[in-house]
C-alpha cells in the first residue's frame with residue numbers, strides 16, 4: 429500500500445516541483461514503485477518528466493470524474509505520472525460540492541496498492557487543490573529557500589494543516605523542511621538556518637539533515653525532460669537529493 433507524500437509550500441519557486449521529481453526518481457532508483465501526481469496547473473512536473481498534458485486524461489478529468497485514475501497514468505522512464513494542465517486552475521470555482529476536499533483521496537485509493545510511493549506536487553497556494561493533497565497524504569515535505577522571506581505565510585500554512593488534520597485527515601504529519609538552493613558556506617545561509625528552525629518549531633517538525641545545493645544542472649535536466657539521476661548523477665545537487673531519499677528511508681518513510 430503506497431505511502432502518499434505531498435511536497436508543499438504556498439510560496440512560489442522554492443523547489444516543490446524539483447524536489448518532487450528528484451525524490452520520486454531517487455526512490456525509483458532504489459527499486460520502489462513510484463507514481464507522481466502533478467496537482468499544479470502550471471504543469472511543470474508534467475513537462476520536466478516528459479509527460480503528455482494535452483489530448484490525454486489529466487488530474488483535472490480525474491477529479492471531475494470524467495476519467496479513470498488507472499487509465500490516466502503515463503508510464504515514463506523516471507517514474508509514472510498523472511499529468512496536469514491549465515484547466516486545473518478553474519477548479520476552485522467549479523468544485524463547490526460537499527466533500528470536495530476528499531476527491532483526490534478517493535481517486536488515489538484505486539491505485540494505492542499498485543505503488544510503494546505516491547508523490548504529489550502542489551501549487552503555490554493554499555487552495556482547494558492543496559487541501560485535497562493534504563487530505564490524501566500521510567506526510568508533507570516542505571521545501572524552503574534559505575532567505576528572509578521564508579517566514580512569511582508560515583502562519584497560514586500551519587493553520588491550513590491544522591484545519592485539514594481536524595476535519596479531513598487526523599493522521600497527517602509534517603515530516604520535515606528541506607532547505608533548497610542552499611549554500612552552506614555563506615554566513616547568511618547559516619543564519620537563515622536559524623530562522624528555518626523557528627519555522628520548523630511552529631509547524632511541529634524538524635529540518636532535514638540533507639540540504640540541497642544550487643546547481644545549473646537542475647534546470648538543464650528539467651529542460652531536457654530527464655531526471656537528475658540520469659542527467660547528471662555526480663552533480664552535488666543530485667547527491668544531496670540522494671542523501672535526502674536515504675534520510676527519508678532511514679526515518680522509515
Ligand SMILES: Nc1ncnc2c1ncn2[C@@H]1O[C@H](COP(=O)(O)OP(=O)(O)OP(=O)(O)O)[C@@H](O)[C@H]1O
Pocket residue numbers: 439440441442443444445446447468470472550551552608609610640641642643644646647650665
Ligand atoms: N537546487 C537548485 N539549484 C538550482 N536551481 C534550482 C534548484 N532547485 C530548483 N531550481 C530552479 O528554481 C526554479 C523553481 O523551482 P521549482 O519549479 O522546483 O519551484 P516550485 O516551488 O515548484 O515553483 P512553483 O511555486 O512555481 O510551482 C526552477 O527554474 C528550477 O529549475
